[in-house]
Amino acid sequence: MTRSSSRSPSTSSSLQSTSATTSDAASSRPNSHDLLDPSAAANGLPRTPAPPPSSDVLVVGAGPSGLMLAANLIRFGIKTEIADSRPERTVTGRADGLQPKTIETLKQMRLAEKVLLKGVRVYDICFWKSTATERLRRKGREIHYPPEVVDLLDPFILLVHQGMVEQLFMDDMDERKGHVRRNLNFEGWKSLQMKNRALEATFKNKQGDGKTTFRTDYIVGCDGAHSMVRKSIPDCRAVGASSDSIWGVIDAEIDTDFPDLWSKAVVHSEQAGSVLIIPRERNMTRMYIELKSETREGVPKNELTKDFVMKRAGEIMQPYYLRWRRIEWFGRYQISQRVASRFSTDDLNVFIAGDASHTHSPKAAQGMNTSMHDAWNLAWKLNLSIRGLAKRSLLETYEAERRKIAKDLISFDYEHANAFSAGDAKALAQNFKTNVRFISGVGAEYAPNVLNVPANAGASTSPWPLVPGCLPPPAKATRFIDANPVDLQLAIPMLGQFRIFVFASDPCGSSRPFLEALGSAHLGQGSLVGRASAAANASYTLQPPAFGESDTFIRPERYTPVSGLFTYALVVAGLGAGRDRVELDRLPPLWRESRWSVYLDDAAELDARRMSCAEKWWGGLARGEVAVVNVRPDGYVGSVARWADGSRLSGERAVRWLDGYYEGFLKGD
Amino acid sequence: MTRSSSRSPSTSSSLQSTSATTSDAASSRPNSHDLLDPSAAANGLPRTPAPPPSSDVLVVGAGPSGLMLAANLIRFGIKTEIADSRPERTVTGRADGLQPKTIETLKQMRLAEKVLLKGVRVYDICFWKSTATERLRRKGREIHYPPEVVDLLDPFILLVHQGMVEQLFMDDMDERKGHVRRNLNFEGWKSLQMKNRALEATFKNKQGDGKTTFRTDYIVGCDGAHSMVRKSIPDCRAVGASSDSIWGVIDAEIDTDFPDLWSKAVVHSEQAGSVLIIPRERNMTRMYIELKSETREGVPKNELTKDFVMKRAGEIMQPYYLRWRRIEWFGRYQISQRVASRFSTDDLNVFIAGDASHTHSPKAAQGMNTSMHDAWNLAWKLNLSIRGLAKRSLLETYEAERRKIAKDLISFDYEHANAFSAGDAKALAQNFKTNVRFISGVGAEYAPNVLNVPANAGASTSPWPLVPGCLPPPAKATRFIDANPVDLQLAIPMLGQFRIFVFASDPCGSSRPFLEALGSAHLGQGSLVGRASAAANASYTLQPPAFGESDTFIRPERYTPVSGLFTYALVVAGLGAGRDRVELDRLPPLWRESRWSVYLDDAAELDARRMSCAEKWWGGLARGEVAVVNVRPDGYVGSVARWADGSRLSGERAVRWLDGYYEGFLKGD
Incomplete structure (x- = not known):
């Protein structure tokens, strides 16, 4: 099969069509281990063209899922190339929350400590409400992960900026001579019918005019909601819908007399809409501000400026004052809930993971976590397959397991987003309680397959038994x-x-x-x-x-x-x-x-x-x-x-x- | 008063007269923040001589106590210079154990996590013995810090190399633009009778022939057992005695079938002597090997070579095999138990801390810990004094508090070393039990003074009450x-x-x-x-x-x-x-x-x-x-x-x- 990438208009819409505005913090120090596209280095002398980079696995995209995948493959000793379209790591904005299971995963990689030192820990969630006749007041304060509901070693959300998570993996790869090649736009791949390095992938260089090709056995697209790798997989479609609700998101240092700024807080004003407040490292606050009514009232999308969103946040928070000391990032997004119809080619040599395979609302802090766990699931299976130790059945479990989780996530997200928009504190609290294991990440459960073999009845009498396809409880x-x-x-x-x-x-x-x-x-x-x-x-x-x-x-x-x-x-x-x-x-x-x-x-x-x-x-x-x-x-x-x-x-x-x-x-x- | 340093023969003997031999690990990476002596940089051009470095505090010696002091002073905003005679940080050997209280102290400085990640944790202690008629066997295995005896947040010894501790402080200072000036031998100081910068200290440059002078208000000698600063303090003598027992110490990667290699283990052979085994980071083991009988039998000190000591260790450990994979460091030392007669000048402007003020046996892992706590005690008192916020009575508490601890340490150490040499597992275990609070560091208790005001009777009914002059129990x-x-x-x-x-x-x-x-x-x-x-x-x-x-x-x-x-x-x-x-x-x-x-x-x-x-x-x-x-x-x-x-x-x-x-x-x- 020879195939170049589909260039037809996208069948999916993006998760976050964000526009970074101010960026006066989060120093963007140069990464010595980021390699610029080599063909962009024009030294003016004639030279023999270098052979194309050759790898066992080519990872497209150096966000959290791509880097989680690459860091693990490199540790396992798999020859891995990573190509990313961006000139550097995420500097501001985007994802910010690590769930308990993700902290556990990073501990398994011996990487958690650095982010635990720097992140902010959220242990509870508060619900606030005002109506036309009632002043804003706290309706409830709950433990986010109640120990009687879910048994967690680290029962909190760790708020750290996505760029810090990316840096963690890049530093780990750097120790092991792994590098990200930057400014490369994926264009497509073709099968070479060779014994080894059976695929050739082509990228357009963003600096200079040239192309860069890679020879590889496997390609994994971790290239986000607009994934070009997804589009290159035959019969692969992003299935689902976009809601018409629009949200603004702001990362800022703020000054306020609102007392619950350092908990996760949902503030709902019947008059002005909803804000979700999440504390962040470096004294920052993230605010998600609902703009649904505006679109209903026909305010054009491009008038939903930063100033408009800031003003709206202030209205929702009244009578508490809200002063903006420093704004680090502003974005807007429209919720899109989609799951790719397949996660790989028939030949099991081109895969997708992360936002490339599923998109949803960011407000339950699931995206970065689920994406990294796609990669976590795939990495060891690729390792054993590449080493010739595994049957085909092993790689087949990737789509079976992770597509189920993506669908579970969309189902939860749909209810969660609805409860959120309705501003019903009780419904939202109930939705949380029902889904709290899933939100924490330890509730991501795989169905029976060759890897997960159900036990005979009576195998355990524990109320938290070992269940094949599930995580063991902490002990x-x-x-x-x-x-x-x-x-x-x-x-x-x-x-x-x-x-x-x-x-x-x-x-x-x-x-x-x-x-x-x-x-x-x-x-x-x-x-x-x-x-x-x-x-x-x-x-x-x-x-x-x-x-x-x-x-x-x-x-x-x-x-x-x-x-x-x-x-x-x-x-x-x-x-x-x-x-x-x-x-x-x-x-x-x-x-x-x-x-x-x-x-x-x-x-x-x-x-x-x-x-x-x-x-x-x-x-x-x-x-x-x-x-x-x-x-x-x-x-x-x-x-x-x-x-x-x-x-x-x-x-x-x-x-x-x-x-x-x-x-x-x-x-x- | 004008005074140059005493050059008369030392009245104290050294704690460790060690000779590093092999050094094939622990990479000695150059420290970008170590400044070489500036006058040593000869560029051949005539230039105006730079004015002498000027500081609030001049710290002499960049070991654990000097760096603990300097790192804290720099954090407090005190202008601090640090001069050290060595060309770089400790690369191999010397101290290796952090006690629970030291871990707590590093946590208070937000520095503990890095060493906790890399160190080895010792939770128990084992006692082994052989006689002429009885094969070597385990006589006991005890929890090192039993929770019913001592209430500790981190109930273990953390084994990390002294150089890692030094690096921790140097990195912290680096973040705050603090630097160590190296290759400078302290010679003496004189009083300048000036309003500010009342002292002038002189150093001999080890590279080149020149001298370097510093203007400063305070000098603190953290320059070890042979302290020249101690000798420069009028009427200050190191009081105590040396034992004639000689020990060899080896840091090595070893291969053995001895089962308790990863606990602290005391192995006593009536025939061949004693070994103390301490596990270390990087798969290393530290062994202290007693050579007392040799000196009694008149083996000259210089024949106590590395090979001799290795052979002796093998004999003590029999019938278990002991193979040396890699030796990182070898040293010999004679135990000297001394406390300086005073810790400062009458004017309270020249102080000593750490080994400069007390020396003792290294085997209970107290030296580095006590030394850092001298500095920890002094740093904040200097800060408040330099800022003009404190009365003279505050600085007076330094000697009162820390000299008591040094004397407590010598008393404990004397009994401990005797019990150790006697090879009596029961006596040693009993000595440990009696002194375990002290060994952990939380038993370092200060007498009543202006800072520690005894409570009225009945102030607490807790079995672990708050006692002025003591640490609060963890809560x-x-x-x-x-x-x-x-x-x-x-x-x-x-x-x-x-x-x-x-x-x-x-x-x-x-x-x-x-x-x-x-x-x-x-x-x-x-x-x-x-x-x-x-x-x-x-x-x-x-x-x-x-x-x-x-x-x-x-x-x-x-x-x-x-x-x-x-x-x-x-x-x-x-x-x-x-x-x-x-x-x-x-x-x-x-x-x-x-x-x-x-x-x-x-x-x-x-x-x-x-x-x-x-x-x-x-x-x-x-x-x-x-x-x-x-x-x-x-x-x-x-x-x-x-x-x-x-x-x-x-x-x-x-x-x-x-x-x-x-x-x-x-x-x-």
Whole structure:
């Protein structure tokens, strides 16, 4: 198939047709690792044209989803090029909120701390209302993520500017010699019918007249609502509708006597409309101001100026005063709720992610989060596929999983935006309560497929059980080797590998035969997992992960001492378990090697619900019982099972069960 | 008085006579902010000699204590020069452990996060022993900081290399245009009899032949065990003794089957001696190896080579194998336990801090910590003195407070070192248990003086009460304005200001008259605190604090809206308190302005002991009761008092009580 990009008028409308105006803060320091389009460098001397950049994956677009994808691929050791049409990272405006699940994801990448230091944390949400006869007053103040509704390690929204998130990824890539090529407009791609580097993508240089071509095996379009990559995928349409409501958005430092400026606040005036107030880093405030009535009344869109919007905000906030100290950014947008009809080509070699695949209202702070999680879902699947370790079925799960989430998001967003515009504080609060797990990100749940294999009934009696296709609830444990308390779901760094957690009460005694059987199978060639491990290790030897200077402190090698494909984790838990039941040198060999992932389930007092890990994940374990969970590289539960005892027979059954799971999507030869 | 430095032979011996050998890691990247001695730059052209650098404070020595001092002074807006004899920061070896209190201190400076990310955390300590007849085995494994013994927010030792700590401060100074001048050997100082810049200090340039002079009002010698500044202070001697025991110390990456490598471990072989094992960042291990028997047997000191020490370590660790993958640093030292007879001149214009004022054994990881806390204690006192806000009595407290701690440290160290050498695991464990508060740093307690005014009997019924001269126990609260959970003792950034915490149950109702009275006095000129505030504000207007880019995220101005000398903090606590009792705009003016330091005492479930702040700090508050604590800029409790009700009369008494406290050391005119 040879194909150039469609240049027909867009079938989708944009999420945000914004116009940056003032930009007097957020210093736009030059990024030493941004490469300008090389062909734009005219030195006047004749020279041999450089061969086209060649990669395993070409990422189009260096926003949060493109950078999340590229940063992970580069870490995995995948040859990755990133091309972006903009001359630099986002300097002002656009997205600003990281949800709890996104913070967790950044922790899995060891990147969260920098933004946690700088961001503003929002823990509650306030509702205000005025009518023609009633002065503006607070109708309610609620905890945004109530602990009895949703179990979160970081139960807050972290407000940081999108540019800071982009910088985080760029710095991480920089450590690993990854770069963004800038000022390149994607035009299209064609299939080359070659063995390797099967695609050729063409870009127009924004500086100079030339074109730049890339040879690559995969293209991923993270190029936003107007995605040109989406348009290049046959039969791919953005399906949905735009509302006629228009909103203004302002980032500013303001002076006001409104008391709830540092909570998330919804202010609804029956007379003048609605404002959503969100506190921001650097003493800033973001305000979303509704302009719906104007369009109804026929005020032309281009008269909805910054001054008009500022004045309207002041009217809604009355009788509180609102003075503008400094305006950093102003934009307008029209809500468009669309999902792409497909997320990839039939050949599974051109994909879309982020705004390219779905658009919606920005007000629940979902866009940047969902977009990054598209990339988070795709990155490890591409890695295993490119390394020849995965069956086609693995890459197929990307569209199945992420398109469901996009549709869930649109459904939620539709109700949420309606409740918001109606100004009904109670309805909005109710909408929040119903959707709070989803908004936090931990409620993004995947349907059963080869990766997510439903458990037998009765697999857990916990009220928050492990469910394949869902995230495990946060749990605390003590790492045996150094007695450090850890978050069990985060303790093993994300290195593109699966995590096999075995829960057993007596690993050097009655549970030892089980561990011995499982370990032997994994070290040998008699099981699919053993063969897959060997193939992965060979691949990572040829094409190793890219480690950066920060990894000298993390020591990734501690977590994959046996296999680049699996971390074997042991949680000493259940009746009779205890520190005295463990000596590392009395564990079977595979587990002795895996000494950095042996845990004691004795840290319940650190958990928000004061529950042990076994209680949370399994509803407790009976005496002698052994339980196993496969956790996917992206942290989702893959499959779970439990055995009544730690005998060799149970261990051999577990080996067959594991092989059964992994052969759904791994090659094992 | 005119005085040149004493050049007579040292009366003290050094703490560590170390010889760095191998140094193949810890890249010594050039520090752009290190200025070489300017007179060493010979450009061959004739030029007008630059005037001598002029400063409020000249810090001699850029190790942890000198940099802690300089970083704080620069933040406070004090003109500070730093001169160091070394060509660059510490690259390998030397100190490596940060105690819990030091982590807290770095948090108060907003600097802890970077080292927390990179350091190794030690939570437990193991004791091993072998005899002629018994194979080496574990005799005990204990929690290093047991929660029932000591209440710590960060109950671990953080192992990070001293050079990383130095870099942390240098980066912070760099943000604020502070620099270290290098290759300068301190020679002496003389008094100039001038109004300002009363001292002249002379340094020999290590590069080139010249001298460099500095004009300054204060000199602080942070120049280590061999301090030349100490020798320049009349009648100042290092008093104490050296032991004849010699230790070797190795930083290495090792390979071993010893199972407790990632805990702190004491290994004692009756045949071969003792090893102390401490895990380090970057997969390193530090080993202290006892060589006492060699010196007794008359092995000459210079035969105690690296190879000898490595071999000895291997013998002690038998039957476990010990392979050396990479040795980063090797040193030898003789323990010397000395305290300087005085810490300053009579004129209180030349001081010493850190190793210059006390030396001891390194094995309890106290040196770097105590040294930094000398500087932490001195910095804010110098700031207030230089600004003309403090009486002489304030600077006098430095020696009184820190010399006591140095002597406490030597007493503890003597017993600790003896227990260690004796190899008696039980005695060592007992020594630890007795001293664990002191080792953690939170047990450093100051005697009563003008700053630490003992409370009346019955001031608190808490088992961990607020004691003047001690640190407040950690406590959790909710910041009212943004509903963020905070650590109450850390929530207000250290800006050189006192913190006045008022605990009251009904600040907009029955406690309001108290707050009103206190606020009026502080805003006016009728009280000493009001006048001192006004003088401080005038001083900070003329000579403002130095803010860095990271402060744009911290917003220091939120915590000193009324006064550069005081943060007014309100904790809504006690019987009947609750969120519904507070509306910011119904608070009296001073408290309305102080909106970023209003807290709700409703976060007991986040506390390790599940206690509310009022329970912890006051043993609970009766209905209507109001309690006030003055917290010093360095976080120590200054004075405490409580009143039965929130009436205006009680408030007026509180004003007089506050004036009485502050006039002990503040000028108020």
